[in-house]
Amino acid sequence: MYRVVEIEEVRDEAKDVKTFFFRDTSNPQPGQFYMIWIPQVDEFPMSISYIGELKGFTVKKIGKGTTKMHSLQKGDKLWLRGPYGKGFKIEEGKALVVGGGTGMATLAPLAEMLGNKDIIIAAKSEDEIIFRNRFKENVFFATDDGSLGFKGFATKLAERMIEEDDYKIIYTCGPEMMIRKMVDIAKERKIKIQASLERYMKCGIGICDSCTINGYRVCVDGPVFSEEILFSMDDLGRRWRAKSGKSISKEENHDIGEKSQ
């Protein structure tokens, strides 16, 4: 069953990224996602990026469904099911939040709840940075081209910061190659880590096996996984599944290839 929500506000966040605000009876945890259905167009998964009374999805335009969504305005409707999946678990100690691209949308409501934390917001360039003004303190930017903040990959900035501070937990979301790298860093440095993964989803409810990575269903067992599982995920950043379920390596995965690390 879907329920219908009305868009109450649309906000431009960055190039091709908008946040859609709505009210809904559900009570999501940071890291959980919904399936958004736009009738006769598409249905796709979307993390919750604002979890208060007024909830939000922060959506990057990349294909059929998200392009249609970007044409929607205040008063238009969205069909939802969810919230689904397991969100972040808040751990003791200073946290490092590392968000790449719209991955920051997934992390934002968590970051707002954390006390002692540093946040890295990364993107290819300044015009793709989201939530530039959402956090008042302890925010660091990284862009591939250096147009805002640190010049280079988020993972590089993160490594430097980890050398200088005693983080107890890393929370991350973004391109899978970036997550892979952050997981490797965490393993090496023996820091706890939670990452929210994205895999191609069909059912969203754990039955179709399309989002599975090493036997873990991103939609139900995740999307947020902790270090014990992340460290064991051989396929993370290495092997994907085509829509058919066929196993494909990094080289064959054109979708992933396009995305920045």
Place this chain on the structure above:
Amino acid sequence: MYRVVEIEEVRDEAKDVKTFFFRDTSNPQPGQFYMIWIPQVDEFPMSISYIGELKGFTVKKIGKGTTKMHSLQKGDKLWLRGPYGKGFKIEEGKALVVGGGTGMATLAPLAEMLGNKDIIIAAKSEDEIIFRNRFKENVFFATDDGSLGFKGFATKLAERMIEEDDYKIIYTCGPEMMIRKMVDIAKERKIKIQASLERYMKCGIGICDSCTINGYRVCVDGPVFSEEILFSMDDLGRRWRAKSGKSISKEENHDIGEKSQ
């Protein structure tokens, strides 16, 4: 869905009448009934005659199902659905309880709850009287042959008692002809009355129309009806429905003909 209960005790009540005690999670009101299924034999409606921790059905042996039931012993099982229907509503003021035959089984748990009351227990003869010792006070017996208490119909004894006392409410159950008569008496004397009716039941849940009398389903709208409805029931004691649904008059109704008034 049926649930299974175990018979914990079987008690002889009168000729061809036994009470079967069992424990069950349901919480019936006096006047409500259950559908008892004896697998591969029959399913039939039965009023609850004891409503405490240990519940009871008081069953007269009259046909296939009840005969099989009479052969059951402690440790044997019954399949139940229910409780169904609307029970008695307790009214203010002195009550007259008039039970004919196993009709007394339906009334007994109510009678136990009433404060100020007189009880008439009636049957053809002494050996058919049930619950002879269940009530300590204010109990009057009536038998057609005078073998116990008043000689004659319960309705006659009731009329006499009503002349001498100021009853505010009559509760009755028994052969339909007796109920018809009690309803007429109540109407004439402007006394409130509640009667529990019996009609041939199939579904027990208000859909099959087999137990309907003047548009009221005994299984759902009853079995207990109050004066407003009872006074309007033209068919009460006059027209029945065959198993086929065919309308039949008193003369054609052999089952009823056999029963004492």
Place this chain on the structure above:
Amino acid sequence: MLETVVSGIRFSNPLLLASGIMDETADSMIRISKSGAGGIVTKSIGMEEREGYENPVVYELPNGLGLLNAMGLPNPGIENYKNEIKNALKGGVPVIGSIFGKDAGEFLYLSKRMEDYGVHAIELNLSCPHAKGYGMEIGVDENLVEEIVNEVKKSVNIPVWAKLTPNTHKIVDIAKAAEKADALVLINTVRGMAIDVDARVPVLKNVYGGLSGPCIKPIGVRAVYEVYRETQKEIVGVGGILNGRDALEYIMAGAKAVQIGTAIYYRGVGVFHEIASEMREWMKKNKVSKIKELVGIAQVR
């Protein structure tokens, strides 16, 4: 707002009482009429008086899934049914006389009697066991369906509705075989059964029964959608309607009216009034002024 016309008969609302539920006695039918039903379909009536199967005839599925029933077509027989119809008509809403038979001859006779009694339309219950074969239903045999519908159509002057079974892969073919009917009624119950694990036997005395209620709604909506797509016929939808949205779902699939049975078990006799107001509320909110604007609107072209 809710008025609808099916086979030329005007109903004040599209919520009709389904055959077999609280519609054997005239008093019950009058009661349902007064409770807000737009029309009444009688219990299916046959040539002879029948007691139906022994108990248990009904099984309540757990968790609100629905009911399983094997009543066994109890009915007083057509000759004894005259008075019930005569009285049922006093309810003030159209009465559709449902009939079942073993062949075209029986259907023909029953239809004429029903017409004499004064019903507004005939509903042919084509879902009973087929006398010639074994275990098969009349309603899965295109030739028989065609013959019955055509014969009955030739001999009565009131509209004829054909009620089809969902228990086949040929529902569209059967619908086409019934094309002379003035309207199609979809669906009858779905063949099923239940075993009581503790008793280790089937629950229903007849073993097999018909599923009704919420569990069959997706099957009924599919049947209406499919048949509406493939035929030009007027359709009455039935199966698992519990609330206003369910009724609207059938209408959007292609039904001009719907029938309601098992919902009486779940929501009581007031269900007709309640569903009507749920529909009106949705229509107001969605600025739809007439139900007919919604008929078949969900068809993907």
Place this chain on the structure above:
Amino acid sequence: MLETVVSGIRFSNPLLLASGIMDETADSMIRISKSGAGGIVTKSIGMEEREGYENPVVYELPNGLGLLNAMGLPNPGIENYKNEIKNALKGGVPVIGSIFGKDAGEFLYLSKRMEDYGVHAIELNLSCPHAKGYGMEIGVDENLVEEIVNEVKKSVNIPVWAKLTPNTHKIVDIAKAAEKADALVLINTVRGMAIDVDARVPVLKNVYGGLSGPCIKPIGVRAVYEVYRETQKEIVGVGGILNGRDALEYIMAGAKAVQIGTAIYYRGVGVFHEIASEMREWMKKNKVSKIKELVGIAQVR
């Protein structure tokens, strides 16, 4: 206590994973094996790689009724599936390779490949759209079913199971047409659909989908009971099994094993362990020492 043998294959318990649910990737199949399933049926695999239909492909029916799905048979294609089978076999329980094709030739080819890959048995998914006709399923055509089963039986040395559709009135005839199969699997999903009233369109991209879960259990139990009565075949029951009693209901109807799909959605991956212990508990209480004592016990003679 729960051991069972179907077509000569020994399963430590009768609870197998149904085709299409968490069984496209080897890792998932291994996980389900380790979660207590007695055996695994793979996703149905065809000749070519297929992406399946676009979203929405699944609809969650309200109130625990079940699911509607139209995945569109996504699969990597038989050539790409070798490694998945090889790895899935490491789960340590029998793996049954499910296949679908448009004619006997395709089924034949797919069966041989599956046999090469090392599966313990083949499951023929006879419920896909029939290439020759339109909208019909292979599984309602006795001749095709017979041809496919016989051809496959002739050319492989492992047991062959035939999975039948409930969407027909001819299930017993089809079962007889498949008599050369070593076991019959009953039932696949029931054809249905859902319309979103607010959107005014069907929910599934494919419009029509297959019903699974609690709402189809009475249909599945009926199919098993009926077919067991009329044939001497070994049967695997499937459809709406959510708990130990449901599994026992199928077994009492005549199934030697059962498959579980949608229950994973309702109860999680632990459902195999849980159902097994629910069954054991009932058996202890009812003094039944072997599951095979219960097979078909509810048949009324």
